Amino acid sequence: MSADALLDALDPEQRAVATALTGPVCVLAGAGTGKTRAITHRIAYGVRTGVYAPGSVLAVTFTARAAGEMRTRLRDLGAAGVQARTFHAAALRQLGFFWPKVVGGAPPRLLEHKATAVADAARRLGVEVDRVGVRDLAAEIEWAKVSLVAAEDYEKAVAAAGRPLPEAYDARTVARLLTAYEDVKGERHVMDFEDVLLLLSAMLAERGDVADQVRSQYRHFVVDEYQDVSPLQQHLLDQWLGGRRELCVVGDPSQTIYSFAGASPYHLLAFRRTYADAEVVRLVRDYRSTPQVVALANRVLTVGRRPGDVPPLELVAQRPDGPPVRYSVHDDDEAEARGVAARIARLVAAGTRPSEIAVLYRTNGQSEVLEQALATAGIGYQVRGGDRFFARREVRDAIVLLRGGARSADPDVPMPETVRSLLLPVGWAPQPPAARGAARERWDLVQALVALADELAAKATAGGTVATVQDLVAELDERAAAQHAPTVEGVTLASLHAAKGLEWDVVFLVGLSDGLLPISLADTDAAVAEERRLLYVGVTRAREHLELSWARSRTPGGRANRSRTPFLAGIWPDDEARRSRALPGGDRRRTGPAAVGPVDEALLARLRTWRDGVARETSKPAFTVLTDAALEAVARARPTTDRELALVDGVGAVKLRRWGSAVLAVVRDGPGRTDPDRPGREIRLGTFST
Structure with a gap:
């Protein structure tokens, strides 16, 4: 492929990225906008035009899977010599090379x-x-460690960051533990993953000869997912650069979801301040999702945007129309799981591959009920974040057979046919077992290897060559090193965090209730904002079908004390329907759990004043008291009793118990007003509780 042909495959913005080969470059890339395509074509174009020597480029990202995918794409584009690694993999390789020369002996065990x-x-x-x-x-x-906070500074650092401490431990205890932990590692002659970056950074800073050797090899740097860099990773990147400016960063502030682990969008947002002449390119054409999914993703970010927030990238859908986003409410978690399983069964029966379906949730504890429902329905699944593919015994045994068979394979027999024969002893068969269970799970794992063999053979044939079993073994070795597993034919169950960087044709977002999303531990504005971004990440995983659901109760027969996530206030169809059914003239008739009359603007203003006061008193975000949508519903309904207030959407049993008497007092008289019949007597609004 010629250099010009590389550019022909790109849209105008992606082409701008690919041709910006020198100087600092910042790519702000929304979800599904082809950022990996843009940066791999940029590297390949630089190699083809002679601007880059392949070995002088270091591309770093955050997961072994993403690094493996980048290497595969670069190889297919004719830039096989480029190094694409995670921060830790690149640092560990350099540390292992220089340690014997600088320190002597072998480096500490990882x-x-x-x-x-x-x-x-x-x-x-x-x-x-x-x-x-x-x-x-x-x-x-x-x-x-990733925040570069020393033990002696820990107490001040957590206080400044407003970081919640682990339950039952105070800051002084954690600070002492930091020191003791380092002592234990030193005695055992081991280092953790953070030490890899710290030790290499120190080596580069203190040894000019080492820094010169690294910088003479790597002259051009690309950093993917730059919104997630930690202070420690940025410190290492600065050492690699050594004051040079050949840096291209790619990221999206709206996808920052790892702040709890030290990640920060600061460096991405401040890139233009660091490099005033940096070229900035925005990728907003969404090639992944239908207009229906893209519209919801945009609304999730914009509806909850606060004054002063960084404006999100507004995605522009490029795909044709798809099915509408589906919304459902269930009585309890088990009913929700059964409903999801039933929908998946219908989709699979209609021809959707199970591997193109994902069910995403906020916490790993939510997966059990979903696993039970899928198993009962006879639907295969895999839990992302469970046992790694290449660590499974079935996979290890299969690779041993392939490795042995590669030496004696008949060159006249097509590679996929040989692979199928070799894998018969480890559970492969032309047809999967009829029932779910261990046998079917084993077949699914081995079938993933067979499918990969078919894929490699087809690619080789298209290129005019013939793939061998040895080629398959080499591909598996590379994938194992990168933990880039082949696709297993089953529905994916994953937390929203684990789903980052992935995509499916069909996505179910479940458990969308207040307390799960946002998680109840999110008690600061920053934490709540990150929970909203987490929902955005979940929405943008879907290519075509997207279904959102929540349950009123945790268990069958339990109290229906949950309310829907506030992040979907004004977006959920019930909200839209209520607005469209609003009756004129102050009619207070009800057609559901909330009034459909006009909003009493004076009451709404009083309710907001009351809520802001509670938020200040309890040091909680205002929406955790009552959401804007709930306040608006109260201002429509103007309830006068606990029972009427309980019917208002967004006022669940918990909020009714905490704030019910205060809200009713505001509706009746307004906070802080005096009783006209008894001057000077202030009406009580109820007691604030947390």
Whole structure:
């Protein structure tokens, strides 16, 4: 492919990215706008035109899967020599190369998990920990290290950041644990993943000869998902650059969802301040999703936007119309899961591949009821974030057979046919087992290898070559190193965080109730804003079908005390219907759980004043008291009793118990007003409670 042909495959904005080969470049890329396509074509175009030597480019991203996909695309574009790695993989490789020369001997062994070292450190301090405590403390240690916060500065840093501490531990205890944890690692001669970046950064800063060698090799840097860089990753990037300006960053502030782990969009938003002459390109043409999905994604961000917020990129759909977004409400979580399973069964029966369907949720604990419903319906599934594909025994055994068969394969037999024969002993068969269970799960895993063999053979034939079993083994070795698993034919269950960077034809977003999204722990404006971005990420995973649902109760027969997520206020169809059915002249008849009369603007203003006061008193975001949509519904209904207030959409049992008497007082008289019959007597509004 010629250099010009590379550009022919791009839209005008993507082409602007591909041809901006020198100097600082910032690409603001919305979800589904082809950012990976743009930056891989940029690298390939730079190689084809001679501006880049392949070995002088280092492209870094955040997941091994994304790095593996980038390498595959670059190889297909004729830029196979470019290094595409995660921050940690690139740093570990350099650290391993320079350690014997700078320090001597082998580098410390990499500590895959912090748990044992954290537990040992806690015991030394006499701090009681259980499994959950160890997990929470390990996460806190990771945050401190990626945020470049030393143990002696930890207390001030968490106070300044407004960061909630792990339950049952105060800041001083965590600070002491940070020191003890480092002592434990030193005694064991191990390093954690954060140490890899810290040690390499220090080596580059202190040893000019090492820095010169690295900088002489890598002259051009590309950083994907730049909105998620931590202070530690930025520090390492600065050391790699050494004051040079050959940097291209790609990101979207609206997809910042890892702040709890130290990620920050600051560096992306401040890029123009750092590099005043940087070329900025905005990618907003959405090629992934239908106009219906794109419209909802845009509204999720804009409806809740506050004054001073960074304006989000407004996506422009490029695909033809698709089905409308579906919304549903269920009595309880089990009913919701059964409903989702039934919808999936119909979609699969109509021809949708299970691997093109995902069910996304806020917390991993929500998956169990969904797994049960899918299993009962006979639908295969995989839980993303569970056992890794290449760690499964069935997969390891299959690769051993393929590796052995590669040496004796008959060159006259097509590779896919040979692969099928080789994999018969590990559970492959021309037809899958009829019933779900271990046998079907094993078949699904092995079938993913067969499908990959078919894909490689087709690609080789299209290129005028013949693929071999050895080619398949080499592909699997590369994918295993990058944890880039082939597609398993089953519905994906994943948390919203785990779904980042992925996409499916059909996406179900479940559990969209207040307390789950936003999560109840989100008690600051910044945390709530991140929860909204998390919903945006979930919406933009869908290509064609998108279904949103929530349940009024957790368990069958339980109290229906949940309310819908406030992020969909004014978007959910019930809200639209109520607005369209509004009756003129102050008619207070009801046609559902909320009044359909006009809004009493004076009452609405009083309600907002009351709510803002409660928010200040309790140090909580205002919407966690009552959402704007709920206040508007109250101002329409003008309830006078607890029962009438309970019928208002957005006022669930919990909020009724906490704020009911105060809201009714505001409706009746308004906060802070005096009783006209008893001058000087202020009407009580009820007690604030949290």
